[in-house]
Amino acid sequence: MDGAPREEQEPAQLRRLRRLVTALTATMIVGCLVVIALLVIRLTDRSPALPRAIDLPGGAAAVALTQGPGWYAVVTDDDRILIYDRTTGALRQTVQVETPD
Numbered sequence: 397m398d399g400a401p402r403e404e405q406e407p408a409q410l411r412r413l414r415r416l417v418t419a420l421t422a423t424m425i426v427g428c429l430v431v432i433a434l435l436v437i438r439l440t441d442r443s444p445a446l447p448r449a450i451d452l453p454g455g456a457a458a459v460a461l462t463q464g465p466g467w468y469a470v471v472t473d474d475d476r477i478l479i480y481d482r483t484t485g486a487l488r489q490t491v492q493v494e495t496p497d
Contacts, residue, residue, distance in 0.1 A: 447485060452478065 406414075444463060452458060456472035463469070467488065469479045477491040 447480075447482075450480065450485075453487070 446461070446463075447468070450458070450470060452470065452472060454474070456474050456476065456478075458470050459473050460471040461468060462471075463482070466482050467479055468482055469477050471477050471493075475493040475495055477493060478487060479489040479491070480486065481488050
């Protein structure tokens with residue numbers, strides 16, 4: 397004996413299992429990175445630009461707000477929809493919503 401350590405051949409099934417575990421580990425790492433990237437994309441603040449203040453006529457309180465190209469609308473607690481111009485902030489139109497008695 398010359399004192400050198402003997403290297404044993406790795407069985408084929410063990411080699412295949414080692415490669416499979418390595419591939420699954422890489423897949424899990426990539427999957428976690430994708431989930432993190434999607435969460436960051438979805439949770440970033442991409443809210444639309446809203447006016448700082450809206451003067452509502454008659455002391456009405458806002459219940460909902462929606463917007464479109466060039467306008468935004470405020471639904472008030474007294475069943476009105478007030479449509480404002482986005483650039484000037486001027487009131488364009490008032491729609492009275494009829495509620496059932």
